[in-house]
Amino acid sequence: MSNLSESIYNLIPREEVKTEKPPRYMSKFREQVNQEKELNRAKSKTMGPPKVEVPSPEKYLLKHSKEPRLPERKLFAYADNGKEKKPQVPSKTDKPLMGIHTQKNFIKNNAMETIAAAPKKPQAICVDTKNGDKQLLESSGLVPKYVKKKDYGQTPEYLQQRRDEVRRAQQEYDDYVRERLREGAMKQVSEEEREAVLQGLKMNWEELHRQYQGLSVVTDTALKKQRKERLEREMKQLEKDMELVEKNKIIYVAKS
Numbered sequence: 001m002s003n004l005s006e007s008i009y010n011l012i013p014r015e016e017v018k019t020e021k022p023p024r025y026m027s028k029f030r031e032q033v034n035q036e037k038e039l040n041r042a043k044s045k046t047m048g049p050p051k052v053e054v055p056s057p058e059k060y061l062l063k064h065s066k067e068p069r070l071p072e073r074k075l076f077a078y079a080d081n082g083k084e085k086k087p088q089v090p091s092k093t094d095k096p097l098m099g100i101h102t103q104k105n106f107i108k109n110n111a112m113e114t115i116a117a118a119p120k121k122p123q124a125i126c127v128d129t130k131n132g133d134k135q136l137l138e139s140s141g142l143v144p145k146y147v148k149k150k151d152y153g154q155t156p157e158y159l160q161q162r163r164d165e166v167r168r169a170q171q172e173y174d175d176y177v178r179e180r181l182r183e184g185a186m187k188q189v190s191e192e193e194r195e196a197v198l199q200g201l202k203m204n205w206e207e208l209h210r211q212y213q214g215l216s217v218v219t220d221t222a223l224k225k226q227r228k229e230r231l232e233r234e235m236k237q238l239e240k241d242m243e244l245v246e247k248n249k250i251i252y253v254a255k256s
Helices: 030-040 106-116 157-183 191-213 222-247
Strands: 125-127 134-136 186-188 252-254
Touching: 157 186, 157 252, 191 222
Parallel strands: none
Antiparallel strands: 125 134, 186 252
């Protein structure tokens, strides 16, 4: 059923209204993109060359042709090309040289060297078992070698440098705090205020601990789990704050 009501005016033909479409959008960089596309195009980049050369039937694959081959054999030769050779081994018919004499008196020389030689000192040993097992005293650890060093008992140089750096850093910090106090930008927390802050942190921790002890043993819901994690996180933060206040006897705060 048509939604239009019956009317004689509907019988009058109407002019067809043609809707004109807007011109198609053309980017001004179209020509530049096409040029770059043509420049960067590589032939046979994905699908390979259009035509592959077929191997010749005369060059068929031979057996063992793709196996690795040893290099060609070379004759061995010495580095000196065989110019400097050792003398040959004397044969059994060769006779040794005879008639060579020396005026050196080996007996007298040996006796003089023995008399003039310093007596050999025995090595110090120690016996460490009931069976008489011995070991050298020098390597046994019983000889006080380290206590006889020149620098024994002295502070190492790197520790002295570390102490100097810590002392210098502390001095710079003290100068900075003293300057800020003089300008009035910082103030030192008194002992009473510090003790009051510490007691307040402890009371807050005890209150959270009381709430934590009152939690149910079984955390079967997401709400119970979130509450337990929140209490643990706040108690841990309070413990860090109490440790910080107890550790630092002197506390400075900036004036607002």
